[in-house]
Amino acid sequence: MKVTITDQCMGDRNCNKLCPEIFEYDEDALLSIVKMDAIPDHLQDVVRRAALECGADAIEVEE
Numbered sequence: 762m763k764v765t766i767t768d769q770c771m772g773d774r775n776c777n778k779l780c781p782e783i784f785e786y787d788e789d790a791l792l793s794i795v796k797m798d799a800i801p802d803h804l805q806d807v808v809r810r811a812a813l814e815c816g817a818d819a820i821e822v823e824e
């Protein structure tokens with residue numbers, strides 16, 4: 762699985778709270794970023810949930 766965040770991110774940091782292992786807020790870019798290229802198996806469900814919950818629809822998941 763690969764995850765990207767588009768520039769539609771509105772910076773509410775919901776994904777950071779759900780899965781801080783993967784998502785981090787970039788204070789300079791004013792949007793969240795993905796910390797790893799490949800998402801480990803045990804974090805994939807929470808990453809899918811973060812994508813569903815993202816109010817800006819900014820998290821793109823590639824299975």
Ligand code: SF4
Pocket residue numbers: 766769770771772773774775776777792793811814815816817818819820
């Ligand atoms: S949940 Fe969506 S809008 Fe909020 S910080 Fe994460 S990517 Fe950005």
